[in-house]
Amino acid sequence: TILGLWSLASMSFGVFMGRYVNTEYMQSYWRIRAAGSGLSGVDAAASEVASLGDEAAIISFTEGTIVDDRRTIGYVAKGTIYCVAPVMRRAMPSAPVEFWAAGVGCCERRSNFDCGSARLPGGSLTALTYTAEGDKYFAEAVKEAASVYSITVGKRAQRVFFEGDPAVFIDDLWREAVVAAILAAVFHFCTCIIVSTALQKAGVRWVGGARGLLPGDELAAEDMLLRGGAARGKDKSSTHDHLRNVLDPRASWVEEKPERSCLGCGPRHYWVFHSLEEQHVEEIEKQIWFSESRTLDQGCDPSFFDRVVIAEDGGFNEVATLMKSINWYRYFSAFLTVGMIVYNICYILKSDAHMITSDDAGGHMYLISETVIKPPLDFVLRMLHIEGTGRFNANVVVPIMEIACLLLVLVWVTVLAVEAALVEPRSRRRWKNLSRVLFNFPPAIAGFSSMSLLHYVNPSVLIEHIVEYSHRRASLEPVLAWTKFVVLRLLCLVIGVDAFLMKFRMTAQYINQEDIDMRCVCQLAGFILQLIGIVPVSIIVRERLLRAFFGGEDASEDIEEKAKEMTYHALLCREMYRHSQSDLDFVVMVLSFNDVDFQGLMLNMNSSKMGPRTSLEVKGNAQVTKKNSVEGRKSLEEDLENDFLEVARAASISKARRGARPGATTRKPREGRAGGGSPPSPICP
The missing domain is CATH 3.10.20 (Ubiquitin-like (UB roll))
Structure with missing residues (x-):
């Protein structure tokens, strides 16, 4: 019933918005478009123009035509003022009025007609026939004006409004109609999400x-x-x-x-x-809290992840199942990745070429490199007696460096791909190169920019790298390692900030306008995509997962672990190719492979632990109902105590049968507990 009512409301909203857009915008748009260039050289006293139909949608009056604002009438109806003023020849003020300048809310009762562009300095004599709603109110306003000012109204009088450029007005109509339709669609979509979420949360x-x-x-x-x-x-x-x-x-x-x-x-x-779902979640949370907190209080280790085990084979036995899961989402994700790569490459080449070849490329806008790099560079050049002092221009150098790095990456990818195609199909290098080309390079190229150097001076990333250098690299050659670390981060900061300033200023030139076209939108979209790519979320998540599985407890990969990671990717790429139905499916799967797929391969559910872990969970659903009764609430704590004792006894028996876990330790309870004395020996599973 609710879905039916909501569907009916959605259809009603669609009909309402369709009628609104058609009445307010599209009727005038198509009528003016059909008129073409309209009529030119029209005499304001000509009565035969009204009989020309759509051809009279655009009218250009002859010289000497004016809007007589001294004879303005503002007719008030339903809180809206409908304005009219006669359009006439300056030399024929007493002739019958065939055209009336009209507008809504742009005049006072008897003066200050300010509708359209006719009264502006150098105002246009081109007018568009008025087709807005409220015809009867405009007719009443014309009658009142004729009565008040003793004006003779023509038999076929038309209402018009003056526009400086009809082409601009037509474009504005189309743009406003599209914006209204898009806003209505977005509003309806958001409302549907809110309503569906509310229904789900309310448990109706x-x-x-x-x-x-x-x-x-x-x-x-x-x-x-x-x-x-x-x-x-x-x-x-x-x-x-x-x-x-x-x-x-x-x-x-x-x-x-x-x-x-x-x-x-x-x-x-x-x-x-x-929300019964939320109630169940809360009850289960209470059960788990009671069980695990009591386990810790007994000096034992909790078992939050006893149902999850790492797949020793790396998930290769599930690759065939993974390759069968290709659907529209995979194709869309791969298409989006390829599209972002192509778009980013085109944006870099176009924007950098513009900054290099532009006449004002050497402008006087502030850049950090002008202050940090230029003085020492000029000093070195002077010491070497080399001409060129003062010729350093970061507005040109940074774009050249970005294009050079991009071309270097593309050439490197091409070399790897060609080498993979030429070597033997079973060769290790073939699948290693393919895994690097398809796994590593696409997300890197999609977000490639000189602004991405700011990622390495991100405080969280910087702290992580400092810890990594402290553990591994700085232990060998501390001075050289830390010098390299500091210099590279300073260069990343200077180049990244300068690249951001230059791209931001160039993008601002495109969008700081009253009207923007598709070229400006594309420029803005490219800048936003590169701005988002400063923090490559997909790459960071993948690196964290790889470090967690291959790096071990210290979250740091040594040479052997890094080699194992690269070999895993190469073998995974080969197995995906073996189980794919076509080359296209293989490419689509590799390009859409994400952290969820990797986690699904690397983790398995422990089948021996899939059942309820404790009797608390066996009775969990029943307790949700039982707790809501008076007797259930009174006996709940007693049941939980008995359940925990049963778990402890069962765990002790299980431990005695299988022996202690290798390396297992028991937790020593804190001193000062209520009751005093030595704590009892813990009984741990």
Whole structure:
């Protein structure tokens, strides 16, 4: 019912917006477009123009035509003022008025007609016939003007408004119509998301209806005889109270809905408004908290990840299943990656070429490199007696460096791809090169820019690199390593900031305009994409996952672990190719391979732990219902205590059978606990 009502509301909203856009914009747009160049040299006193239909949509009056604002009338109706003023020849003020300048809310009752561009200095004599709503109010305004000012109105008088450039007006109509349609679509989409989320959070559903109960409500279903549909077997009051007290006592309200086919039979279905899913999550959270906190209090190790194990084979036995999961999302992701690569390359070449060849490339705008690099460079040149002092220009040097680095990366990718195509199919180098070309380079090229150097001076990244240098690199040659580290980070900071300033200023030149075209939008989009690429989220997430699995506990990869990682990617690339249906599927899968796929390959669920870990979880769903009753709330703590003791006894027996875990330790409880004395020996699973 709710979905049906919402669909009806959506269709009504679509009809309303369609009529609004058509009435306000598209009718005038198509009528003016059909008029072409319109009529030119029209005499304001000519009465035959009104009979020309759409050809009279654009009218250019002869010299000497004026809008007589001294005879303005503002007709007020429904809180809106409809303005009219006669259009006439200056030399014929007493001639019948065939054209009336019109507008809404642009005049006072008897003066100050300010509609359109006719009264502006050098105003145009080109007018467009008025087709807006409120025709009857404009007609009343014309009648009032004729009565007040003793004006003779022509038999076919038309209302017009003056525009300086009809072509610009037509473009504005189209743009405003498109914007209105897009805003309406976005508003409807967001509203649908909000409504669907609210319905899901509110838990609005038929209790015992065709949709069924939630997984934790079987006990209530059996107790209330709700299976099969209607709530029956109890009288009206007891059923209603049972829903409140047993199924969901915190429901905001429970509404009785009698069946239409049996209005005298009492309530048969019930609406329950509450997030039962959230209630189950909260109860399970309480159970886990009680179990694991008591485990820690006993001096034992909790077992949060006992259901997850690392796949020793690296997930290669699941590659075939992964390759069968190719769907439209994979193709879309791969297409988006390729599109971003092409777009970014074109943007870099175009924008950098513009900065290099532009006449004002050597402008006087501030750049850090002009202050940091230019003085020492000039000093070195003077010491070497080399001409060129003062010729350093960061506005040219930075774009040249960016293009050079991009071309170097593209050449390197081409070399790897050609080498992979020429070597033997079973060669290690073939699959190593393919894995680097398809796994590593696409996200790097899609976000490539000189601004991405700012990533290395990001405080969080900088701290991480400092720790890495402290553990591995600085231990060999401390002075050289730290000097290299500091110099490289300073260069990244200077070049990255200068690149950002130059690209920002160039983009500002495109968008600091009243009207922007598609070229300006593309320039802005390229700048935003490169700005987002300063923090390459996909690359960072992948590196963190690889470091977690291959780096081990210290989160740092040595030479052997790095070699193992590269070999894993090469073998994964080869197995994907073997199990792919076509070369296209292989490329699509590799380009769309993400951290979720990698985690799915590397982790397995422990089948021996898939059942309930404790008796707490066995009784979890039942306790959700039982807790809502008075007796359940009184005995809940006692049940949890008994359950924990059962778990402890079962764990001790299990430990005695399989022996202690290698390297397992017990936690020493903190001193000063209530009760004093030596703590009992812990019983750990």
